[in-house]
Amino acid sequence: MPLPDNTRLHAYTPDDLADVRQLHALAFRVLAAGHHDAAQIAAHEDLIAAAAYAADLARSNLVLARHDTDGLIATAGWLALEDRPHTARIRKVFVHPAWARRGLARALVQAAEQAAARAGYPNLYVRANVNAVPLYLALGYRTEAHGIMPAGSAELPVVYMTKPAS
Template sequence: MNIDTRLATFDDIPLLQQLIGNSVRGLSTAYNTPGQIESAIKYIFGIDTQLIIDGTYYVALVDGAIAGCGGWSKRNTLYGGDQHKEVEDSLLDPAKDAARIRAFFVHPDWARRGVGRHIMQVCEKAAKNAGFNKFQLGATLPGVPLYEAMGYQAVQKIDEPLPDGEVLPLVKMSKTL
């Protein structure tokens, strides 16, 4: 299978929002309740447009169709789309800080076929080229096995409270090259 990767654009946002909903609803059912899933889509999961502006968010294509998306960040936010933050993130220092691996979503039709791994490799290479040798991410429970397979280690469990009373379990993970 040939996976092509390109930088995401603002024109991609409507399709990526659909992809995110399909990904979370299709891949999280064994890990999260329906209430957690819908609340997370509403309050946390979405596009962080700062990643598009920074040129660090990617779209993975298989046969011309969007199969997944994900990115990395040189900014402080660990997870969440525009609806989850209020101000622009401060920049990280590659000499002492870890780049953030951000907003990975794979369409259920392409799950466990190398799309997430491909995007991760693109992100790690780009972050390394920008001077980072440490990485952090906030993983959803369905994503933990991929990240572990790629050398990330859990460092903290996070119970993220959501405005409607739901709580989303996340795992802060890290990796050093």
């Protein structure tokens, strides 16, 4: 799926940190609200604001989608999994609520999948927030297990999903 007009992709740099934090917090607060309570959303925002989040972003092969007038509108990345040979974990998939359901998440996840495959990681894994499960199912992922992601003072329900190399 093509990106919207006037949108460009670029790799994450530390200069993007404030924008990424703002987007991730907003996207989760708005788009995941139907699946999480206020305490879970606040705990997730605390994770995003934590100092360790910057290092996590830097190691995530993160790609950002910027619109000429709206700024940062989406992110997605991947990380090699040490415990699963030839497997990348898709991560940090967030879309600005004003741009949701227009194919951005699909386009960025597919770009992350392709980048991971080019780097030697054709098998894919995701720890999906429950609100994102339909996206991953539509992209060919299969549920492996249900679980909990610790988020400081709260726990978030997640679904572990895999997609074998095609």
